[in-house]
Amino acid sequence: GVLAAHKITASSPDTDLPTVSGLRKMGVNFTVSNKDTVKSSDVLFLAVKPPIIPFILEEVGPDIEPRHIVVSCAAGVTISSIEKKLSTFCPTPKVIRCMTNTPVVVREGATVYATGTHADVEDGKLLEQLMASVGFCTEVEEDLIDAVTGLSGSGPAYAFTALDALADGGVKMGLPRRLAVRLGAQALLGAAKMLLESEQHPGQLKDNVCSPGGATIHALHFLESGGFRSLLINAVEASCIRTRELQHLADQEKISPAAIKKTLLDKVKLESPSLSVASASKVSLFTSKSPSSKKN
Amino acid sequence: GRRGLEGACRRGAMEAAELRVGFVGAGRMAGGLARGLLRAGKVPASSILASAPTDKNLDAWRESGCRTTHCNLEVLQESTLVFLATKPHILPGVLQEIRPAVGPHHIVVSLVAGITLQTLQRLLPAGTKVLRLMPNLPCVVQAGAMVFARGSGAGDGEAALLKNLLSSCGLCEEVPESYINIHTGLSGSGVAYVYLFAEALAEGAVKMGMPSGLASRIAAQTLLGAAKVMLETGEHPAKLRGDVCTPGGTTIHALHQLEKGALRATVMNAVEAATKRACDMAED
Numbered sequence: 001g002v003l004a005a006h007k008i009t010a011s012s013p014d015t016d017l018p019t020v021s022g023l024r025k026m027g028v029n030f031t032v033s034n035k036d037t038v039k040s041s042d043v044l045f046l047a048v049k050p051p052i053i054p055f056i057l058e059e060v061g062p063d064i065e066p067r068h069i070v071v072s073c074a075a076g077v078t079i080s081s082i083e084k085k086l087s088t089f090c091p092t093p094k095v096i097r098c099m100t101n102t103p104v105v106v107r108e109g110a111t112v113y114a115t116g117t118h119a120d121v122e123d124g125k126l127l128e129q130l131m132a133s134v135g136f137c138t139e140v141e142e143d144l145i146d147a148v149t150g151l152s153g154s155g156p157a158y159a160f161t162a163l164d165a166l167a168d169g170g171v172k173m174g175l176p177r178r179l180a181v182r183l184g185a186q187a188l189l190g191a192a193k194m195l196l197e198s199e200q201h202p203g204q205l206k207d208n209v210c211s212p213g214g215a216t217i218h219a220l221h222f223l224e225s226g227g228f229r230s231l232l233i234n235a236v237e238a239s240c241i242r243t244r245e246l247q248h249l250a251d252q253e254k255i256s257p258a259a260i261k262k263t264l265l266d267k268v269k270l271e272s273p274s275l276s277v278a279s280a281s282k283v284s285l286f287t288s289k290s291p292s293s294k295k296n
Numbered sequence: 297g298r299r300g301l302e303g304a305c306r307r308g309a310m311e312a313a314e315l316r317v318g319f320v321g322a323g324r325m326a327g328g329l330a331r332g333l334l335r336a337g338k339v340p341a342s343s344i345l346a347s348a349p350t351d352k353n354l355d356a357w358r359e360s361g362c363r364t365t366h367c368n369l370e371v372l373q374e375s376t377l378v379f380l381a382t383k384p385h386i387l388p389g390v391l392q393e394i395r396p397a398v399g400p401h402h403i404v405v406s407l408v409a410g411i412t413l414q415t416l417q418r419l420l421p422a423g424t425k426v427l428r429l430m431p432n433l434p435c436v437v438q439a440g441a442m443v444f445a446r447g448s449g450a451g452d453g454e455a456a457l458l459k460n461l462l463s464s465c466g467l468c469e470e471v472p473e474s475y476i477n478i479h480t481g482l483s484g485s486g487v488a489y490v491y492l493f494a495e496a497l498a499e500g501a502v503k504m505g506m507p508s509g510l511a512s513r514i515a516a517q518t519l520l521g522a523a524k525v526m527l528e529t530g531e532h533p534a535k536l537r538g539d540v541c542t543p544g545g546t547t548i549h550a551l552h553q554l555e556k557g558a559l560r561a562t563v564m565n566a567v568e569a570a571t572k573r574a575c576d577m578a579e580d
Contacts, residue, residue, distance in 0.1 A: 203534025224561035233552050 002133035011037045038063045043071060043126070050074040050250060054085060061089035069094045069123050071113075075149060076247035079116040079142055092118040096127055099145050100135075101152050109135030110152035114142035146247070150240030158235055159188060315339060315461070318375030320368050320390060322348040322357055325407055326381035328436035329465065334360055336438055336464030347371045372397035377457075379429075380406040380416075384577070387411055391419040398424055403454050405429050405444070409480065410578035413447040413473055425450045427458060430476045431465070432484050440466030441483040445473040477578065481571030489566055494519055 005027030011034050012020055024030050031037055038044060038060045048056055053074050064070065064086060070093060072082055079097045086093035095116030103109050111131040115124045124139055131137035140148065163184045170180030195202055210217040223229075317339050319326045326346065333339045341361030347368050348354050354364040365371065372378060372394050382390050387408050398404065398421050405427045406416055416426050426447035434440045442462055446455050455470055462468040471479070494515040501511035526533060541548045 201532050201535040201538065204532045207532070221561060221564050224564060225558060227556060227558045227561075229560070230552065230555035230558070233555060237552075 002130060009037045009040055034060055035063055038068070042067055043069045043130075046070065046072045046074060048074065050077050050246075053077050053082070057082065057085040061086055064090045064093060066090070066092070066094075069096060069119065069126070071096045071098055071127060073098050073100060075099070075153070076146075076243055076250055078247065078251075079114060081251070083116055083118075094119040094123055096124060097142060097145065098127065098131070099148050099153055100131065102156050104131075104134040107134045109137075110148075110155070111135060111137040112140045112145060112148045113137070114140055114145060146240045146243045147236075149243045150236040150238070153243075154235070154239040158232065163188065315343060315377055315457075316375045317344050318371035318378045319344070319346040319381055320371050320378060320394065321381035321383075321386075321407075322346040322353040322364070323381060323383075325431065325433070326379060327353065327356060328433050328440075329379065329381075329407070329431055329462075330357065330362065331360065332435040332438055332440060332465035333461065334362075335436075338461055338464045345371050345374050368394050369397050372402065376401060377403045377405065377461075380404065380408055382408060384408055384410050388419060391416070395420060400424075403427070403450070403457065405458060407431065409484075410574065412578060413445060417447050417449070423449045425454050427454060428473065428476060429458070429462075430479050430484060431462075432487055434487060435462075435465040438465055440468075441479075442466060442468045443471045443475060443479045444468070445471055445476060477571050477574035478567075480574040481567040481569070485570040486567070489563065490519060 006029065009029040009031060010020075010023050011031045013032060014020075015030075015032060020030060029040075034056065044060075046053060046056060053072065070082065070086070072079075072095065077097070079095050082095045082097075083093055086095070093116075096113050096119050097116070098111060098113040100109050100111040104111070109131070111134075113124065113127055113131070115121075128137050128139065163181065166184035166187075167177060167180040170184065171177055175183070191205075195205060198205060200208075206220070210220065317330075317333070319330060330344055330346070334341055334344070342363065344357075344362040345365060346354065346357045346362055347365045347370065349366065357364050368390055380387065380390070387406075400423065403425045404416070404420065407429050409430075411428075413426060413428050416428070417424065420426060424447075427444050427450050428447070429442060429444040431440050431442040435442065440462075442465065444455075444458055444462075459468050459470065494512070497515040497518070498508060498511035501514070502508050506514075522536075525531075526536060529536070537551070541551065
């Protein structure tokens with residue numbers, strides 16, 4: 001409830017997307033013109049796929065004014081690349097880079113942001129206020145954003161995988177599937193909540209659950225034998241490294257712009273990537289419905 | 297009641313000074329315990345009498361100023377606090393031998409692995425004050441870890457006496473008898489796990505170019521220091537581990553290697569294996 005729906009405008013070239021009707025139903029203003037949305041907004045969320053960012057910036061660049069705060073959620077797209085692109089149109093563009101995750105849709109997102117050269121403290125705080133309404137939000141140095149991607153960006157996928165497997169375990173031992181899923185999810189939710197609300201180290205909280213010689217410690221031994229911890233470390237590392245790789249490839253601009261433009265325009269029509277540029281008087285609607293805009 | 301226990305503790309402190317301590321069996325563990333007591337200054341060497349079938353082990357005791365004998369009965373006759381430290385298969389025979397000389401004033405403490413309180417009490421006169429102690433080798437440098445359990449004839453006074461005496465050799469806690477085998481797996485044998493780890497640490501350093509003598513000393517000091525912080529702060533080891541890990545730094549890179557090798561599970565396996573073996577051996 002941090003923003004009224006009519007103050008949000010979203011735009012997309014493809015009006016047939018399922019997300020579009022969803023947004024309309026919420027009362028969000030919808031347009032096919034990116035330029036229109038830029039004109040009627042103060043904070044601009046760029047929620048397109050990373051390779052499309054340069055084209056969007058080219059398109060809306062001329063309409064960017066000093067009041068605009070450009071927020072990019074595109075994975076691997078650096079602040080400096082956006083500032084460079086916009087500098088041909090505007091001498092001091094305000095850019096903020098942000099990395100969030102899919103649970104924003106249930107207001108339990110994990111978001112970090114890094115402010116660009118010309119973004120003020122208040123600009124960062126405004127974004128923080130907005131994103132804090134859908135979960136946890138904090139400022140970081142830009143060079144940590146890849147690590148955040150590896151941890152909380154990809155994190156929900158690790159959790160979903162774990163939950164699927166936990167449910168399998170429950171089913172194997174006799175529980176109906178639906179109940180198993182429900183209980184597994186609640187167990188993780190509860191544990192996470194305990195940790196967030198506790199001063200104690202997770203190792204201590206773990207100990208608190210393990211009565212001597214009991215069921216839990218037997219189970220944990222299995223997890224350790226399987227290298228559970230190292231698998232999770234590996235996962236976070238792999239996601240972070242891949243993010244950097246993709247960013248590096250993008251920086252090198254190995255693909256010809258024309259080729260990208262054509263390919264992507266076709267792709268955009270076929271897939272469901274939700275919005276291109278979304279903006280509003282105070283905020284833009286976040287593409288919470290479509291995880292594909294965060295896919296690397 | 298609480299006052300009773302306090303009284304027992306005071307009595308325990310007084311009695312240690314006049315105590316005559318005997319050891320039936322003079323092997324490595326007995327020797328370590330005795331040397332620890334001597335270094336702590338808790339018992340004068342002249343108050344210690346040890347028996348063994350041959351002189352092989354007894355020379356070292358004599359060099360420390362202790363009295364020695366080849367007669368087990370003499371130990372019972374001369375001492376109030378008697379430590380039984382023979383090998384497990386020898387103990388039943390020794391108990392038969394000394395049984396006539398065991399009286400109500402004796403406090404019998406068995407160090408013998410795998411021999412239960414029930415067995416000890418069965419082979420000794422009814423009502424004998426029997427306790428069972430599981431120490432570990434670092435008792436010799438006053439850094440031991442010891443647990444003891446009391447038999448039906450032993451009361452607060454005996455427990456307090458033993459705890460008071462042995463605390464000079466390290467950590468000494470009373471436990472239910474069922475924890476004794478676990479203590480073996482954790483700390484009795486555990487000392488060997490630490491030596492293995494220290495050796496591996498040093499080898500890593502040698503591989504990276506450090507001379508082995510220096511590497512070994514530093515490895516040992518690292519273990520000592522870390523353990524000391526853990527004991528003095530009482531903080532959870534996971535938290536202490538986190539304190540050492542700067543983001544993206546050397547430590548977290550190294551820890552990742554340890555996790556990849558499933559070190560935690562392997563260590564758990566080791567403790568489990570030693571504990572189970574202690575249980576199995578006890579049943580033999």
